[in-house]
Amino acid sequence: MNIEHLLYDYLLTTGMPIASAKYLNMIVLVIALLVSALLVDFIIRKIIVQLFTQFAAKTETNFDNLLVQNKAPRNIAHIIPLIIVLELVPYVFVDFKYFENIAQKGLQVFTIILILWVARSLLNTLKDYFKTLPRLNDKPIDSYIQVFMIFAWVIGILSAFAIITGIEFIKFITTIGAASAVIILIFKDIILGFVASIQVSINDMVRIGDWITFEKYGADGDVSEINLSTVKVQNFDKTITTIPTYALISDSFKNWRGMENSDGRRIKRALSIKLDSIHYLSKDELDKLKKIHIISNYLETRQADIDNFNTKNNINKEVLLNGRNLTNIGVFRKYIETYVETHSGINKDMVIMVRQLATEAKGIPIEIYAFSSDKRWKNYEYIMADIFDHIIAAVPHFNLEVFELPSNSSFRDAQK
Structure with missing residues (x-):
């Protein structure tokens, strides 16, 4: 008595028709096979992944850790249940060769997919591992891996079609090759879109x-x-x-x-200062600027250092150009930097810089480079506007002028 016919023989004894008994026997065997395969897959996957994780934790190399991260052991664990199912399919469909043929083809296609999963896991592991090597971390490893995977997927898809159609792989490739020119011409946009969508997805x-x-x-x-x-x-x-x-x-x-x-949204905007408004600070101007709270300590310390240098080197300060001096644009730049650093809307853990750019026809740009802590568009624009509102209004206090092209009122004023 065959094991695969146990239920069938029992159903016959109950008086069930032969055809119905065969179909019911097959359905029960299919369900039993699927449940058994899933159970075996779950157990083997847990065992292999657990063993591999423990092994990776004990080794010094990070290659095995990368294998775990890229799910290589998990994918490899599916092989054993697949082999078991392939061996048992003939017994399940012993009375239905047509269904057996369909199941065999389906399992063969799944085998190809599983091989591609394993290959992808291994290639991604190699990619991540190579990136950790100093002599390879600047090489286009991603591109090489993508080329391998594209070839693997093409071969896998063609193999799956050959299995489904029942045509030998070589004959299938030959047929596809003869029709490829026409296919590419007709479906050019679809093929380009398909390849692009794969690359967009893979590269995120x-x-x-x-x-x-x-x-x-x-x-x-x-x-x-x-x-x-x-x-x-x-x-x-x-x-x-x-x-x-x-x-x-x-x-x-x-x-x-x-x-x-990220933790902030970049602010990168400049203010152009007229060249003829830049000059060295006189003592009266310096005393006036010392009343500005956020730079008063800076000016005291900086001016003391400058005076000490000039005195030590016997600099003749009857001419302001001699020795070291503070300029109104330099103090203004320090003021902006201090103001931005203390602004509540700026992320203090990211880069904060106020720099002078190259001189242009429109003057000297003073650029603020910082990051707002609030990345929402409306709030970001408010923070940036609030900073520049204050800075533009502060320009005259340093005897500087913002560059702007002449307007109609400028010409009217000139004619008076």
Whole structure:
């Protein structure tokens, strides 16, 4: 008596028709096989992952740790249940060769997918490991791994189609090769979009909800949809821009996700100072500026150092140019820096810098480089405006002038 026919033989004794007994026998065996496979897979996966994790914790190299992180042991653990199922399928479908053929093909396709999963885990492990090596961390490892994976997926997909259609792999490749020129011509955009979508997904270039700026297509807003051929962006003016998916890998665009995930949003804006308003500070001007609270200590200390230097080196201060001196633009730059450092809307743990840029036709730009602690657009603009409102109003206190092109009122004033 065959084990696979135990239920079948019992059902016959109850008077059930032969056909019904065979189908019910097959269904019960399929359910038993699936439950057993899942149970074995769960147990083996737990054992292998646990053993491998313990082994990785005891070794000095981080390669085995990377294997665990990339789920290589987890994927390898699926192999044993798969082998068991492949061996038992003929017994489950002993009376139904048609269903057995379908199941065998399905399992063979799953075997190909599992091999690709294992290969991906191993290649990602190698990629992460190579990046930890000093002599390889500046090499395009990601590109090499992607090329290997693309070839692997192409071969895997072609192998799966060959199995499903029942055509030998070589003949299938030959047939595809003959028709490839026509296929590429007709489905060029779809193929480009498909390849681009894979690369976008693998490289995690864009996600739904990301804020991107794509000047070529006039896009500046949140990604609302990503599909095979297009990416839809809802701009901040509520219009929709549609971008070809392959443009994301062929052209340059800006993704603001890094800023949104960081601790601050960058402020990088300059104020141009007229050149003819820059001069050395006289004693009267210096005494006046010392009344400004946030730079009074700086001016006392700095001026004392300068006076000490000039006295020690017998500098003739009848000419202001001689020796060391404070300038109104230098003190103004220090004032801005101190003000920004103490502003409540600025992240103090990130870079804060006030720098003088190269002289231009419009004067000398004094640039603020800092990060607001609030990244929300409206609040960010408020913080930046609040800082520059104060700074622009403070300019005259240092006997400086902001550069601006002449207006109609300037010409009227000149004619009076």
